[in-house]
Structures are given as C-alpha cells and as structure tokens.
Amino acid sequence: MSSPENTEKVKRGFRNKDKEDKQVKEDEEKGGFVEKVKDLIEDVGEKIEEKIGFGKPTADVTAVHIPHINLKKAELVAHVLVKNPNPIPIPLIDINYLIESDGRKLISGLIPDAGTIHSHGSETVKIPVNLIYDDIKSTYRDIKPGSIIPYRIKVDLIVYVPVFGRLTLPLEKTGEIPVPYKPDIDLEKIHFEKFSFEETVAVLKLKLENKNDFDLALNGLDYDVWLSDVNIGGADLEKSANIGKNGISYMDLPITFRPKDFGSALWDMMRGRGTGYTMKGHVNVDTPFGAMKLPISKEGGTTRLKKNKEDSGDEDEVC
Numbered sequence: 001m002s003s004p005e006n007t008e009k010v011k012r013g014f015r016n017k018d019k020e021d022k023q024v025k026e027d028e029e030k031g032g033f034v035e036k037v038k039d040l041i042e043d044v045g046e047k048i049e050e051k052i053g054f055g056k057p058t059a060d061v062t063a064v065h066i067p068h069i070n071l072k073k074a075e076l077v078a079h080v081l082v083k084n085p086n087p088i089p090i091p092l093i094d095i096n097y098l099i100e101s102d103g104r105k106l107i108s109g110l111i112p113d114a115g116t117i118h119s120h121g122s123e124t125v126k127i128p129v130n131l132i133y134d135d136i137k138s139t140y141r142d143i144k145p146g147s148i149i150p151y152r153i154k155v156d157l158i159v160y161v162p163v164f165g166r167l168t169l170p171l172e173k174t175g176e177i178p179v180p181y182k183p184d185i186d187l188e189k190i191h192f193e194k195f196s197f198e199e200t201v202a203v204l205k206l207k208l209e210n211k212n213d214f215d216l217a218l219n220g221l222d223y224d225v226w227l228s229d230v231n232i233g234g235a236d237l238e239k240s241a242n243i244g245k246n247g248i249s250y251m252d253l254p255i256t257f258r259p260k261d262f263g264s265a266l267w268d269m270m271r272g273r274g275t276g277y278t279m280k281g282h283v284n285v286d287t288p289f290g291a292m293k294l295p296i297s298k299e300g301g302t303t304r305l306k307k308n309k310e311d312s313g314d315e316d317e318v319c
Contacts, residue, residue: 054163055085057117061173062124064153066290071133071180078127078153080171084117086161091116093166096156097127101149106136117159127155133179146181146212150174178289183216183243184209185296187225187279197260204253208283208296210243216285217242218249223281223296225255232257234281276300 059082068075078097084090092114099106107129117123137143157169186207194201204225210216218241224234233255243249279298284291 054087054161056164056167057085057090057159057161057169058083059157059169059171061153061155061171064173064175066177069178069180069290069292071182071294073133074131074177076129076131076153076177078129078155078173080125080127080155080157081122082117082125082157082159082169083122084119086119088119088162089116090159090161092125092157092159094156094158095125095127096158097129098154099129099131099151100154101140101143101151104140106151107131114157125157129153131177136179143179145179148176148178148213151177176289178212178214178287180287180292180294181211182294183283183296184211185279185298187277187298195259198258199256200259201254201256204255204279206251206253207248208241208243208251209248210246212287213245214288215242215244215247216283216287218283218285220284221281221296223253223279226278227262228276230262232262 059080061078062081063079065077065079066074067077076099082092093112095111095114096108097111098108109129111127114125115123133145137145143149152172152174155171157171159167159169161167186209187204188207189205191203191205192200193203208218218239220236220238222234222236225232235253235255237253239251239253241249241251277298278300279296281296282293283296284293286292
C-alpha cells in the first residue's frame with residue numbers, strides 16, 4: 001500500500017507533465033503562427049512582385065580602364081553595369097571598394113549617394129581610384145619599380161528596392177597593373193657632321209635601356225642637352241622603336257648648335273680636357289597597359305673632343 005507521500009509525488013509528476021505538454025503545445029502554436037505570418041509575408045511579396053514586376057537588380061564589373069599612368073600614380077576606373085528590372089528608379093545608397101594584391105590591401109574607399117538607376121533600365125557606374133606608387137612601395141617593400149603586380153578589385157553596391165529592402169551586390173574582378181620605371185639613357189658619343197663656330201650639326205648616339213618587365217613601343221621623344229652647363233639645344237621628334245622588356249635600343253638624334261656661344265667650354269673640349277654633359281627629356285611610349293610619358297635623364301657624364309680615327313677626313317667626335 002502506497003503512502004500519502006508517494007501519492008502526492010505522483011500527482012505532482014502528472015501536474016508537471018501536463019504543464020510541460022501545455023507549454024510545448026503553446027510553443028508549437030506560436031511557432032506555427034510565426035511561420036504562417038512569415039509565409040504570408042513571403043506570399044504577399046511574391047504576389048506583389050508578380051503583379052507589379054519588382055525584382056532584384058544585377059550588376060557586373062565589365063572593365064577596368066587605366067586612362068592615365070606615370071611614375072607617381074595610376075588612375076584606374078572600374079566600369080560597373082547595373083541593371084534595374086523594377087518599374088521605379090532605385091537609389092545607389094553606397095559603393096564600397098577595395099583593391100588588393102596577393103591578399104594585401106592597396107587602397108579602399110567609400111562613395112556615398114552614388115546616384116539612381118532608372119526604371120527598367122541599366123546604367124554604367126564609374127568608380128575612379130588613384131593608386132599612389134610611393135604609398136604602395138613604402139608599405140610593401142618587395143614591390144619594385146619596373147615590376148607588374150596582380151590586383152583584385154572588390155566592389156559592394158548597396159541599393160534599396162521596395163519589397164526586398166536594402167540589398168548588397170558583391171562584385172570583383174582581377175587583372176594586372178605595372179609599377180613603371182624610367183628608362184636609363186647613355187649618350188655614348190656625339191658625331192659631328194658639320195663643324196663651324198657659327199653652326200655645328202651633330203648626331204647624338206643614344207643608348208636607351210628599358211628597365212621594366214613589359215615592352216615599350218617608342219613613338220616620340222623630346223630632349224635637351226647641356227655641355228659644361230651650357231644648353232646647346234634639343235628637339236621634339238617622332239621616333240619609332242620597339243624596346244622589349246629589360247631590353248636595349250640605340251638611336252640617332254640630330255642637334256644643331258652654335259659653338260661660339262660655349263665660351264671656354266669649347267676650348268676645353270678641343271684641348272682634350274673634357275667637359276661635363278647633361279641630357280634631359282621624355283619618351284612617349286605605348287605599353288600593354290596604355291600610353292605613358294616617361295622621363296629620361298643623364299647627369300654628370302663626361303665628354304671630350306677627339307679625332308675619329310675610324311672615319312676618313314677630319315670629322316671629330318665627342319666620346
């Protein structure tokens with residue numbers, strides 16, 4: 001025969017079990033209600049989308065252009081095509097962008113209030129970015145001038161669409177970008193074709209060395225030459241030459257000057273004492289990454305005047 005104490009424990013057990021069953025039933029009913037509301041909202045959204053024609057926009061990075069590049073910086077412009085299938089314009093709330101190389105951040109930024117995409121239309125959104133080479137090289141010292149580095153551009157377009165709300169469209173594109181280096185020049189000799197105190201016509205024998213890991217297609221250059229701190233002139237020429245990566249090219253450059261303007265520098269050269277020379281200018285080149293205008297310079301060179309033993313006649317050269 002069970003004791004009153006045991007009977008009470010059994011009753012409490014049944015009551016607790018009833019409470020638990022009741023709580024589970026209430027939770028199931030609540031969960032079912034939430035699910036029903038969620039399904040109803042989704043169903044309403046789908047019906048609105050079907051009736052009114054709302055849909056999620058799409059986007060793609062169609063191209064990355066380099067409109068300008070020099071020794072200091074590269075200007076990149078990412079072209080992002082955004083398509084809006086909706087019957088109303090949608091705003092571009094923000095554009096977040098990041099450019100990295102081998103997983104290392106080069107630059108990032110935010111463009112707020114980037115415009116509006118017309119209804120049932122498409123727009124190409126341009127994202128301009130400036131890569132400053134000094135900043136990159138000071139941060140990552142293994143990135144050397146003349147090299148080519150891989151890049152990955154990541155873009156998050158944040159838009160607002162009725163029914164869907166705030167949406168983020170993640171995009172990315174990869175490519176390569178150069179870190180250009182100026183060509184090295186050497187004025188190997190000056191060949192005099194006509195020599196007089198009033199007018200001297202000469203040809204500069206120039207050696208041009210490409211220090212980059214990409215080809216240079218030369219199409220023009222400008223230059224000035226100094227002998228013993230006296231500017232003897234220069235020229236702006238159209239010249240064509242293909243210089244392979246880390247390659248060398250030779251070219252002849254004409255120059256005309258008046259020796260009587262030199263003063264004592266000319267006599268020093270004629271006496272074989274030598275004189276310093278400097279050459280500065282620019283080369284216009286086409287590259288796989290676009291056109292560039294690169295500086296050329298040579299300072300502290302030494303020249304002297306002597307007879308050309310290889311040629312007949314009295315032609316002189318500065319070597």
